[in-house]
Amino acid sequence: MIRNIYIYLVLFATLMMTIGGSVGVFMAIADLASPVPYHQTFEQFQQLRLEKRAPDSVGNDQKATLSEDELKKQYDAMVAAERERQMSQAKNSLIKSFGWIVIPLPVFIYYQRQLTGRKNR
Template sequence: MTFFIFLPLMIGAVLIAFLIVVVTKNKEGGESVIRHLYTYLVLFATLMMVIGGGISIFMATADLVSPPTYYQSYSDFKMMKQSEKFEGQKQTEVSDEQLRAEYDQLIADEKRRQQENAKNQIIKSLGFIVIPLPIFIYFSRMRRKTIE
């Protein structure tokens, strides 16, 4: 468990050590190496964001098309409604048809809520594609120019 806490620190330390070694070996092109390393890190980060956004859109679309099912059974719903009656109050008898209609309405509302959440997630996930994609394209073109 503590390994995962220190993992980002270890990766950062390895990257800094790698950078120091490369710069000291290439004293003439140290700035160039740092520029290339920065470019590749930005390309990697933005590419990971775009891929993550695409995966998130796919998962949200699956939830939109086929929302997760409602897990409360009719018998549980019926027992919950019957236990809501308090002592000292008039006990109004609700017919089985009314209970079934309320249960069906509850399931429909839950399905609609899940679909709205999926639409919201798709919009949020588009941000993980629309925002980093131009940055990725810019740095990719900049990398091509420096190679040529």
């Protein structure tokens, strides 16, 4: 009796882990297929850069202002870096989620066979 309860608890726990891993895999694949777009517009980026380069309290310019082309290049580089970071994070999440499937699945199959073998006796 206690052995059957133990087997059912192990089956339940490993099944929940496998289902959770499957959901994680689906979410990681969705992030790979359709990453979240970068939320800051070029105008916001440009305004933020202009505010950072405002004169200090003495009236000296901290740095020479950049041209719009240079700002656009910096913005594009930042957007590309953010997209690459998101893709890398999604791949990492995908690998971790596969672990939540691959590790408990053999345990589930083993205990399921133990249960069906005991019922056939």
